[in-house]
Amino acid sequence: MNPPDRLRRSADTAWRRVDDEVAVISMDANRIRLLNRIGSFLWERCEGATVHELAEAVCARYEVDAETARRDVDAFVDDLRARGLVTLEPQR
């Protein structure tokens, strides 16, 4: 069985935590987006992480069951990938 893929932020992004939220600029699309508290929590931890590891981090930090956390993280990662902000890459 292959190890799970790991997330990589796109080289085309620039981002900063400003106060309690993360602002992400997608330079190619010339768009800026603001992540909410949990989105910011995930963004700061996503580089090199698996989706499973992110869901575990959410469970550890917030009062949420594993199934809900996994579903929400999946949806969040799908959204980021659709916008070209992250990629999922196989582990070498």
Add this chain to the structure above:
Amino acid sequence: MSDGPLSRYRDGNALLRALSTRAGVPTGVHLQVADRCNHTCQHCYQVQGQKGELSLDEVRRVIDDLAAQGVLTLNVSGGEATLRHDLVDILLHARARGFAVRLYTNAFLVDEALADRLAAVGLHEVHVSLYAGEAAEHDLVTRVPGSFARTVDGVRALRARNVRVVLKCPATAITPGGAQGVEQLARELGCALRTSATLTPREDGSLLPLDVAASPASLVAAGLLTPWRPHGSEADRADHLASGSCGVGRSGVVVLPNGDVLPCTDTPLRLGNALDDGLAKVLHSDNIALFKGLTRAHVHGCRDCDLVAACHRCHATALYEGGDYLGPYASACAHARARYQAAVGALEVLSPEPGCEPTRAPLMGPYKIEREGQLRPIPDLKTSDDEALAMRHSWIRRAPTPRSEVSILPASKLVRARSRERSDDDGSYR
């Protein structure tokens, strides 16, 4: 996470301004890295060659500090930034620290080799100044024969590498067809276009750049000043007055080539030095506090004017032209009148109301709209709060710069305390 963890604002600049206000630090910084230029543009606000430049290592330290303060967007400019041999090293360092980096340049030195290196940096955008769609007019502004051809070649080289380019074209009286010409060129080259209707005084206070400003009527004809007539409710007006007219010192600051930090390129207040004082101290100094809460309601006279929503004022121009950073000034009034006139047709400025200052320039505001197409100048009322603010920040009032005066600040005001000598190895200053 059902409330949408990733939201997109329609207006990214508004988002950055809101974030800056909330965080209490600017999210955007204009980093000037070169105190020299290969053009001598007639309208330029800069005075070159008197500040000195930081070395590559010093610029890197400033960039590190900006990242630590939470700054997200970095505009790297000069003078002409490409005159630094280590420019690409600076840009790569900024990208490595996570900034969205824009390069401001005249692209005169952007050949195929430099375009390759710039494309590899991963810049957000390159902003290129272009003043007309044909060589004679553009070169008249830059006073460098052949500059149009080289700038356009530079833009082509960047576009061939898929670098996003924004052509910037300020209107001047010596380039009457400039905006239309550059617009056509932007389409041909696949560039965005940003035009502007206003010029600003030189950083030493001279009003010479304004001598080549386009007339309000020509700006209306070119579509750079749009027709305006009163609309909206009293609540809209209150909202407008409660907002800032620009991001000076709030959503952005400027770091000069010698590391000095200003609230904007034009406001003559040294907040500190990025290297000597550290940005944490500079960005939270008492001096910068004024700008964080600055709104249109702080501008006496203008806050009472019926044309306030038509006005695109610049506080720094107000200081040099009218002698008061937070007061009315004639060229902004002329632009506001032109916008109103463009909407209503004929415009008459009536005799001033009793109580108007006898020293006020003819036709200048603030105004009330007596009836459509008729403006009456009204008194420019200052409150005790205005006077207290001016006492606390004495630099916000000064004698206006006489028109056409060639004023050069004493070198002591422009030269950095710590002298820097040019190094022979990399062309930068240490």
